[in-house]
Amino acid sequence: DLVEGCEYEFRVMAENEIGTGDPSLPSKPILAKDPIGSTFDNYLFTYSLIVKPSPPVLPEAVDKTKDSVSLSWRVPRHDGKGKIFGYLIEYQKPGAIEWIQANESPESCPDTKFVVTNLPEGGEFRFRIMAVNAAGKSEPAYVKEPVKLLLDANMARDHLAMVGTDITLSATFKGMPIPTVSWKKNDGDVPAHCLIEVTASGSKLHIKKCTRADCGNYTITVQNAAGTKSNLFFFFLDKPGPPRNLKISEVTSESAYLTWQKPEDDGGAVISHYVVQKKDVAAENWTVSNPQCHVTGLVEGKTYRFRVKSQNAIGISRPDTIDVKLIEGLVVKAGSTVVLPAVMHGIPAPTAKWQSEGNELKTEGKCKIVTEGNSTVLTISECVRTDSGEYGLTVANPAGSKSVALHVTV
Known part of the structure; x- marks a missing residue:
């Protein structure tokens, strides 16, 4: 686009998605003309120098x-x-x-x-x-x-969704003449609450606030004179239920074994694994344990709460929970004083009852029991060998009762 015989100066500016930068210094003036070759035998030859083209x-x-x-x-x-x-x-x-x-x-x-x-x-x-x-x-x-690239009508996709959310199944297609479209659920008609939208290039099936009843296989069939194509959609619709019958066994001073049964409801998807958590009852936060039944690394004498959750592709279930106090053995010297403290929680405030070898203990002789608020303490002074044995504490309120035991060796 240059005019032959005119001089031009050039400068360059860089450009990106944000905008154009400052220009470079201008070039030296250049005269616009075609290159001219040398003379030969009194003839003048003119030629053009071919260079690479500019980009498309x-x-x-x-x-x-x-x-x-x-x-x-x-x-x-x-x-x-x-x-x-x-x-x-x-x-x-x-x-x-x-x-x-x-x-x-x-x-x-x-x-x-x-x-x-x-x-x-x-x-x-x-x-x-x-x-x-x-x-x-x-x-x-x-x-x-x-x-x-487009997802064509003959390509399947899996849909995962949670109960109560809105679902849209969609497919894009091309064809001449414009194809007809039909949707099926489990080889039958789709439910009346499903909204079907069809355009010249695709179709969508909308499900508002889906429920477990909406789970299934949805098939779209696209057909014209050139042939038929179908697409199969699957989707699963809920978190699993909590594991059942959580039990604890083989409790020692450092570990415990947990067992449970699979949830009644898997949420429509395979249970991928379980999450085991533990918490000291005096702490606020739960910590995740290894996803195994054998839980270790516990502190002797503390009461722990365990819970187990099941998980599938949608999410994690509600927990199943159990409390346990680790068994600890207490060894004391004869003539010393034994102090057994305990903390109680409950609404209304529970009552406390101490026992030894099945007999209820009261404040008399060497035994002293002090119960205030949410704590109770059993003190045995000047203990002797006959004071060895199993000591138990039962706390109760109208909601129920719970017992723990401790073996004392003098």
Whole structure:
């Protein structure tokens, strides 16, 4: 677009998605004219120097299917003073370094459009285009955004959702003539509360506030004179129920074994694993234990609360919970004083009853029992060998009772 015989100065500005930067310093003035060769035998020869063309202009993806992309662009602003033989098209997978050539030669794409076929279905790709003349190929022009291929009507997807949420099953299709669309649930009609939306390029099935009854296999059938395609959707709809019958056994001063039964309701999906948690009753936070039945690393003499949750692809269930006080053995010297403290929790406040070898203990002789608020303490002074044995504490209120025991050796 230069005018022959005029002088021009040039400067360059860099541009990115944010905007255009400051210009460079201007070049020296350049006179616009064709190069002229030398004289030979009183003849003057004029020739043009062919250079590589500039990149194609405004490349874009104008159409796409599950395994192809249609590209278009405009001719380069400058042909390099030579004929454009054609164009080379390349594509690249996200994260890859190498570019893959889509056409064999520039001559196979003489026009400003090309369809890249046989791409991996449903993938995402970047594209670039180069113009070619006798001097070589231009710098590449890139399609601005990566192109995500369409999910065609014959490709299945799994849907996972929670009860009470809105679900949309969708499929995109192409066909001439425009196809007819039908939806089925478990080989029957879809429920009346399902809303079906159909356009020239796709269909959607909407389910508002889904329930467990909506779980199932949904099939979309797309049909025209060219044939029929179907797509099968699966979805599961809830967290599992809590594990059942949580029990504790083989309690020692450092560990305990937990057993439970699988939940009655798996939420419509396979139980992937269980989460075991423990908490000191005096602490506020639960800690996650190893997902095994044998829990170790406990502190002797403390009361722990255990709970187990089941988990599937949707989420984690409510917990099943149990309390336990670790068994501890207490060894004391004869003549010393034994102090057995305990903390009680309950509404209304529970009562406390101490026993030894099945007999209720009261404040008399060497024994002293002090119960205040949520604590109770049994003190045995000047203990002797006959004071050895099993000491138990039972706390009770109208909601129930609970007992713990401790063995004392003098």
